[in-house]
């Protein structure tokens with residue numbers, strides 16, 4: 227969804243037409259060699275002039291810590307699966323946890339409150355949507371694995 231910045235206020239503008247995603251109408255379109263999308267013009271939402279706003283990418287530490295959790299959990303599950311024990315139980319447990327991991331995997335979303343605040347990008351749970359990744363369900367599922375797999379972090383506790 228394209229956004230327009232008017233100083234400290236932000237508009238969103240939506241159309242279902244994928245070829246018509248420019249949220250401002252420029253005063254003139256200029257020659258094609260300047261064919262970056264028009265950056266400045268009349269906002270198609272509120273009709274005031276504004277600048278097209280690109281929502282910043284996710285911070286590197288958000289990506290890194292999500293990746294660290296995913297990696298840790300995958301290793302912990304596969305370590306647990308290889309331990310001797312009740313093979314039927316462990317097999318089903320592993321299958322369930324791998325499925326949970328995938329259902330509650332990370333998804334990048336853009337959050338816009340509609341009250342004019344700047345839109346932001348977040349890494350949330352694909353299933354729980356409003357919860358940041360890893361969500362409580364996933365942290366709860368992961369927690370018992372810390373007893374036989376090192377380097378679990380306290381922030382991953384449910």
Ligand SMILES: [Zn+2]
Nearest residue numbers: 237269271272
């Ligand atoms: Zn506007």
Ligand SMILES: [Zn+2]
Nearest residue numbers: 330351354361
């Ligand atoms: Zn979730």
